[in-house]
Amino acid sequence: MEQFIYYLKVSLLSIKRAPLPYALTVFILSVGLGVFFANATFYYQLNSDPLPGKSDKLFFPMTLTPYDCNDCRPPRILSYSNVQKLAASDIPSAQAAMYSSDGYARLTIDQPPTPVVIRITQRDFFQMFDVPLLHGSVWPDDNGHHQVILSRPMALKLFGRTAVVGESLLLDDRNFRIIGVLDEWQMLPRLYDANGRNHLTANEDIFLPLETGYDLNYLSKTNSQTFDDTDYRQLATEGRVGALHQLQYWVQLDTAAQQEDYQQYMQSLAEDEKAAGRHPAPINNQLVPMLGIVDYFGDDPGDIKAFALVTLLFLVVCLFNASHLALNRYLSNQYEFSLRRALGASRSQLQLQMLADVLLMTVFSLLGALFIGYAGVSLMNALLPQNSLFSTWDLTLITALILAAFTCSYLVTLYPSLRASFGSLNQQLKE
Amino acid sequence: MITLTNLSKIFRTELIETHALRDVTLQVNEGEFAALTGPSGSGKSTLLNILGTLESFDSGDYLLDGKSIKGLSDAALSQLRNEKIGFIFQSFNLIKDFSIYDNIELPLRYRGLKAAERKQRIEQALELVGLHARRDYLPAQLSGGQQQRVAIARAIAGRPRILLADEPTGNLDSLMARQVMELLEQINQQGCTILMVTHDPDQARRAGRNIQIIDGQLHDSTMYEPLATQSA
Numbered sequence: 001m002e003q004f005i006y007y008l009k010v011s012l013l014s015i016k017r018a019p020l021p022y023a024l025t026v027f028i029l030s031v032g033l034g035v036f037f038a039n040a041t042f043y044y045q046l047n048s049d050p051l052p053g054k055s056d057k058l059f060f061p062m063t064l065t066p067y068d069c070n071d072c073r074p075p076r077i078l079s080y081s082n083v084q085k086l087a088a089s090d091i092p093s094a095q096a097a098m099y100s101s102d103g104y105a106r107l108t109i110d111q112p113p114t115p116v117v118i119r120i121t122q123r124d125f126f127q128m129f130d131v132p133l134l135h136g137s138v139w140p141d142d143n144g145h146h147q148v149i150l151s152r153p154m155a156l157k158l159f160g161r162t163a164v165v166g167e168s169l170l171l172d173d174r175n176f177r178i179i180g181v182l183d184e185w186q187m188l189p190r191l192y193d194a195n196g197r198n199h200l201t202a203n204e205d206i207f208l209p210l211e212t213g214y215d216l217n218y219l220s221k222t223n224s225q226t227f228d229d230t231d232y233r234q235l236a237t238e239g240r241v242g243a244l245h246q247l248q249y250w251v252q253l254d255t256a257a258q259q260e261d262y263q264q265y266m267q268s269l270a271e272d273e274k275a276a277g278r279h280p281a282p283i284n285n286q287l288v289p290m291l292g293i294v295d296y297f298g299d300d301p302g303d304i305k306a307f308a309l310v311t312l313l314f315l316v317v318c319l320f321n322a323s324h325l326a327l328n329r330y331l332s333n334q335y336e337f338s339l340r341r342a343l344g345a346s347r348s349q350l351q352l353q354m355l356a357d358v359l360l361m362t363v364f365s366l367l368g369a370l371f372i373g374y375a376g377v378s379l380m381n382a383l384l385p386q387n388s389l390f391s392t393w394d395l396t397l398i399t400a401l402i403l404a405a406f407t408c409s410y411l412v413t414l415y416p417s418l419r420a421s422f423g424s425l426n427q428q429l430k431e
Numbered sequence: 432m433i434t435l436t437n438l439s440k441i442f443r444t445e446l447i448e449t450h451a452l453r454d455v456t457l458q459v460n461e462g463e464f465a466a467l468t469g470p471s472g473s474g475k476s477t478l479l480n481i482l483g484t485l486e487s488f489d490s491g492d493y494l495l496d497g498k499s500i501k502g503l504s505d506a507a508l509s510q511l512r513n514e515k516i517g518f519i520f521q522s523f524n525l526i527k528d529f530s531i532y533d534n535i536e537l538p539l540r541y542r543g544l545k546a547a548e549r550k551q552r553i554e555q556a557l558e559l560v561g562l563h564a565r566r567d568y569l570p571a572q573l574s575g576g577q578q579q580r581v582a583i584a585r586a587i588a589g590r591p592r593i594l595l596a597d598e599p600t601g602n603l604d605s606l607m608a609r610q611v612m613e614l615l616e617q618i619n620q621q622g623c624t625i626l627m628v629t630h631d632p633d634q635a636r637r638a639g640r641n642i643q644i645i646d647g648q649l650h651d652s653t654m655y656e657p658l659a660t661q662s663a
Contacts, residue, residue: 003540016528017528335524342518343512343538344509345509346506347506
């Protein structure tokens with residue numbers, strides 16, 4: 001250990017000898033790593049498992065296709081009546097239909113309204129996606145209720161406190177009673193929303209019962225489509241019986257047997273519907289696991305993917321540049337390498353010296369990269385608002401970033417130090 | 432102690448081959464003080480570098496303490512340099528931002544000696560070269576002669592059995608050169624074998640033996656009566 005501290009001291013002296021080239025090397029490496037970190041953060045968030053231990057039990061079923069086509073997938077959104085048909089099965093341990101909508105909330109009519117995003121869903125939603133409640137409870141059943149559940153930030157925004165169960169609010173100027181307030185909760189990626197590229201956005205502000213959403217004609221804000229002449233404005237009546245599709249539907253199937261039974265149920269349902277003339281397309285049932293939802297729908301954002309490639313190439317360019325600068329620095333110190341070897345240092349001892357150099361460079365470039373990475377994340381939030389949610393760098397990500405910084409520092413230092421330690425001893429000592 | 436048999440060294444470029452050493456056969460016994468002399472480019476520094484394992488050779492054999500150094504690994508050669516050989520260079524080769532103490536400590540660090548032992552050896556070496564009071568100085572704060580004495584202290588701190596000196600007084604004025612020579616003689620009297628490249632005939636005479644090299648070949652190997660005996 002004492003010897004390694006000595007190596008660190010020697011490294012610091014070497015930096016002191018030519019601080020500017022060293023600072024430039026660290027800067028270039030920090031920029032490359034920082035940009036890479038920013039992109040890696042989004043990739044990490046997008047590809048992490050939001051419900052470890054449970055995500056493999058949650059499935060997105062798609063079965064009934066109300067139009068004729070060959071080899072097409074069933075639509076990812078369902079009509080109200082099709083959801084009723086799927087919900088008739090008692091195979092799933094839990095099941096919930098949902099969609100999202102916009103609205104305005106305020107406490108009294110004389111206050112300015114606050115725009116809110118509403119998740120309109122059923123009671124199993126909270127249990128299926130491990131949504132934590134701070135106060136109160138969810139609705140007693142899946143019937144319509146003029147009762148809402150608030151997110152914690154929304155409760156704080158409207159009331160300045162979280163203990164607001166029993167209070168009332170106006171949602172689009174209709175009176176609702178608050179029956180629950182969520183605890184801190186941010187599901188990342190937000191895979192329960194299978195409608196498009198919204199997996200890194202914030203959770204909703206207000207949760208409303210599905211039946212109430214239909215009763216009050218709340219239309220989906222993301223995706224709705226009708227395959228007959230259903231009037232969108234008549235959700236409460238026509239929307240419940242017509243072919244207006246806007247609901248996402250999730251089921252919880254805890255065992256392989258349940259999954260097999262549910263596949264069979266979907267097959268039977270599709271055959272019945274086909275026989276009734278409501279399923280003109282060939283049967284093509286899908287039961288997509290939660291973690292496969294992004295791949296299945298091809299929602300992996302192309303801009304982030306392209307950006308990932310660019311940042312990776314940029315990192316490679318930075319590595320080359322930093323390595324070139326490091327090579328110059330090492331070659332100018334080659335005399336010292338040769339002297340050390342002449343005095344009895346083996347190449348492996350010189351490589352330990354290099355490891356000390358790598359450690360110092362890792363520390364400096366990591367600090368710079370974290371700073372630039374954070375700035376990069378903020379910039380990406382501004383440029384790509386649909387991915388605007390960035391939570392925190394957790395331990396796994398931080399560890400991965402440290403390893404990336406160490407590997408890059410090692411790569412930058414490896415070739416120059418090898419070149420320096422393999423130089424001609426005699427030649428260098430004479431120069 | 433040192434046995435060279437038909438040792439040859441060729442420097443090759445794309446266009447020419449230069450025979451730096453041709454079939455050099457030489458025996459140096461323990462405790463000798465030998466001068467390597469010859470015109471510039473004759474191969475004396477090359478021979479010194481081969482003796483110090485800083486340079487490889489093309490043919491022949493080099494036995495150190497009866498063991499061939501041919502085919503030794505990098506780690507084995509490094510250990511050999513560190514434990515048996517001390518180097519003194521014409522341009523001192525001190526690390527300019529290391530203190531005198533840290534410069535002398537360098538070879539001892541690579542030997543893995545404990546801090547207390549390193550300190551004891553460094554202080555003994557500093558005492559011998561008369562620079563104990565300047566242990567915390569940087570090389571630039573010392574005169575050329577003092578810097579060379581630091582280099583000598585660094586070379587002997589590891590208690591080597593062979594000291595290889597490449598024109599150790601080449602960059603010094605006559606007074607400083609005399610002091611350095613006296614120091615080397617003192618070290619030799621303590622039993623250390625010394626091989627010294629020099630252009631100075633007086634210095635060569637002060638060594639007990641003059642090994643003359645011309646055009647890469649051993650031309651003459653004269654034994655002198657040691658200077659101390661002559662004056663007595």
